[in-house]
Amino acid sequence: MIPVRAVLVLLHICAIALAGKTWAADAQCSTQFRLPILLRLPGSAATSTLTTALLIGDLTPGLRIVDATNGRLLWTASASGTPTQRFADMQAGFSTSLAALDTDGDGAHDRIYAGDLLGRLWRFDMDNHGAPSSWLAGAIFADLSQATPGRGFIAAPDLTLIAPAGTKPWLSIALGTANTSTAMAAQPIHVLNRFYVLKDRAPLERWTQRQYDSWRPLVESDLMLAEGTRPATVQDNAGFYINLGAQQVAAASLTVDGNTYYTTVATNASLLHSCVGPPTPILLAPVNVGSVSADGALNAVTLDTSAPYIAPADSAVTLVRDESDPSGTFVCQVAGHTLPGCSVESTLHRSFWRREDAD
Amino acid sequence: MAIALLMGLLAVTALQDAGLARTLATTRLLHQRAFSAGEIGLARATAMLAVPGAAAPGPARFNLPAHVTDGVDTTVLETAAIALPTGYSASRVIERHFEVRSTGWSARGARVVQVEGLYRHELALQP
Numbered sequence: 001m002i003p004v005r006a007v008l009v010l011l012h013i014c015a016i017a018l019a020g021k022t023w024a025a026d027a028q029c030s031t032q033f034r035l036p037i038l039l040r041l042p043g044s045a046a047t048s049t050l051t052t053a054l055l056i057g058d059l060t061p062g063l064r065i066v067d068a069t070n071g072r073l074l075w076t077a078s079a080s081g082t083p084t085q086r087f088a089d090m091q092a093g094f095s096t097s098l099a100a101l102d103t104d105g106d107g108a109h110d111r112i113y114a115g116d117l118l119g120r121l122w123r124f125d126m127d128n129h130g131a132p133s134s135w136l137a138g139a140i141f142a143d144l145s146q147a148t149p150g151r152g153f154i155a156a157p158d159l160t161l162i163a164p165a166g167t168k169p170w171l172s173i174a175l176g177t178a179n180t181s182t183a184m185a186a187q188p189i190h191v192l193n194r195f196y197v198l199k200d201r202a203p204l205e206r207w208t209q210r211q212y213d214s215w216r217p218l219v220e221s222d223l224m225l226a227e228g229t230r231p232a233t234v235q236d237n238a239g240f241y242i243n244l245g246a247q248q249v250a251a252a253s254l255t256v257d258g259n260t261y262y263t264t265v266a267t268n269a270s271l272l273h274s275c276v277g278p279p280t281p282i283l284l285a286p287v288n289v290g291s292v293s294a295d296g297a298l299n300a301v302t303l304d305t306s307a308p309y310i311a312p313a314d315s316a317v318t319l320v321r322d323e324s325d326p327s328g329t330f331v332c333q334v335a336g337h338t339l340p341g342c343s344v345e346s347t348l349h350r351s352f353w354r355r356e357d358a359d
Numbered sequence: 360m361a362i363a364l365l366m367g368l369l370a371v372t373a374l375q376d377a378g379l380a381r382t383l384a385t386t387r388l389l390h391q392r393a394f395s396a397g398e399i400g401l402a403r404a405t406a407m408l409a410v411p412g413a414a415a416p417g418p419a420r421f422n423l424p425a426h427v428t429d430g431v432d433t434t435v436l437e438t439a440a441i442a443l444p445t446g447y448s449a450s451r452v453i454e455r456h457f458e459v460r461s462t463g464w465s466a467r468g469a470r471v472v473q474v475e476g477l478y479r480h481e482l483a484l485q486p
Contacts, residue, residue, distance in 0.1 A: 101449055102442050159449040169445070258446040294446075319451065319482055321411070328411025330482060344452055344480050348409050351456065351476035
């Protein structure tokens with residue numbers, strides 16, 4: 001008889017071969033997640049030099065920034081203790097739901113979106129020119145927690161600038177919820193998960209802490225329900241959501257040409273159990289793919305198999321170069337399966353032409 | 360005598376007009392050749408940038424085989440790498456912009472400068 005442990009090890013090895021990474025080594029199951037960011041730190045001789053740092057979230061409430069080269073702690077934030085910056089509402093961990101942007105194109109990241117384990121999305125503006133105690137200004141941008149605990153964000157926010165003709169652009173923030181209960185309950189907690197697409201109407205504006213303090217976080221009643229192929233939003237809406245039931249979102253979505261592709265995993269198990277308990281093998285589960293347009297119309301996604309993919313629970317939609325196409329098209333894949341109709345062309349486009357000679 | 364003088368004057372004027380017209384036509388022709396040379400430079404730089412992932416090629420200067428007096432100078436600048444391309448996930452896809460400046464030349468100082476902006480989508484590299 002084959003020992004159970006040997007089967008688990010074999011399953012683990014297969015998973016490594018399949019996904020190229022392990023659940024234990026990946027974000028969801030490690031005790032912390034490190035997002036590389038670029039900072040322009042004050043005090044250095046060359047302030048134009050960018051420093052690579054790591055924004056760290058984990059199961060304990062708060063965020064940290066450390067120098068990527070020497071591990072020196074540069075900045076902390078939490079609701080209690082002696083952090084560099086205190087945010088009164090920061091009572092939850094952040095796990096892997098972190099994303100950073102460079103909104104002014106100077107090479108340094110200056111905007112952070114972070115989803116916490118209670119289902120709240122934070123927005124921060126970052127300015128590293130001053131003292132660390134004032135590096136970040138921020139607050140809860142959207143409070144999407146539910147009355148019963150257990151629903152939170154694990155997947156990183158997918159940030160996309162949407163600029164329809166004739167309207168003011170907005171930043172689309174797409175992310176879904178998962179079962180983030182950390183209690184090792186005998187029975188899994190059933191949470192009703194959702195996939196949210198929120199609109200940040202000030203995509204390139206740096207807010208002061210005073211502006212953040214006066215911001216009323218978006219709540220679910222501000223959003224519209226997307227449930228069909230018809231647009232679910234109007235131009236001035238705050239966004240929309242999709243009911244996922246027990247399906248969980250463990251990986252960041254991908255937006256291509258205005259359409260957002262997301263994966264859901266069919267399991268009731270908390271995706272954080274293995275982070276607080278002993279290491280467990282990679283979780284293989286049925287993974288489905290959904291797609292929604294920027295106006296909330298659900299798109300049909302034709303998979304190359306009638307059943308969901310049995311794949312690692314954190315399988316994301318990735319872009320892979322189509323080697324058969326000499327023009328260098330990138331196709332979308334989930335767990336090695338190509339998604340029809342989802343691709344990024346890398347062909348050259350002309351943006352302008354002019355003559356400059358005077359004669 | 361007066362008639363002969365008048366005819367001679369007319370002939371000289373006609374010759375001058377013909378010479379001017381020929382000069383103008385030649386100038387126009389040379390500018391067209393310079394323009395064509397510039398277009399060849401644009402096409403050459405565009406073909407080099409069309410290779411997936413290709414970096415901006417360095418400056419180039421070459422003569423055209425059809426006319427030894429004709430040639431082209433091209434320079435390619437990478438003008439921007441937009442980390443937040445419209446409609447695509449930030450940090451996953453970037454929009455890289457280039458500016459191609461192509462100066463075609465021909466005989467008698469004919470010179471035409473064309474500038475073309477190009478962009479393509481690429482996968483973003485993590486910091």
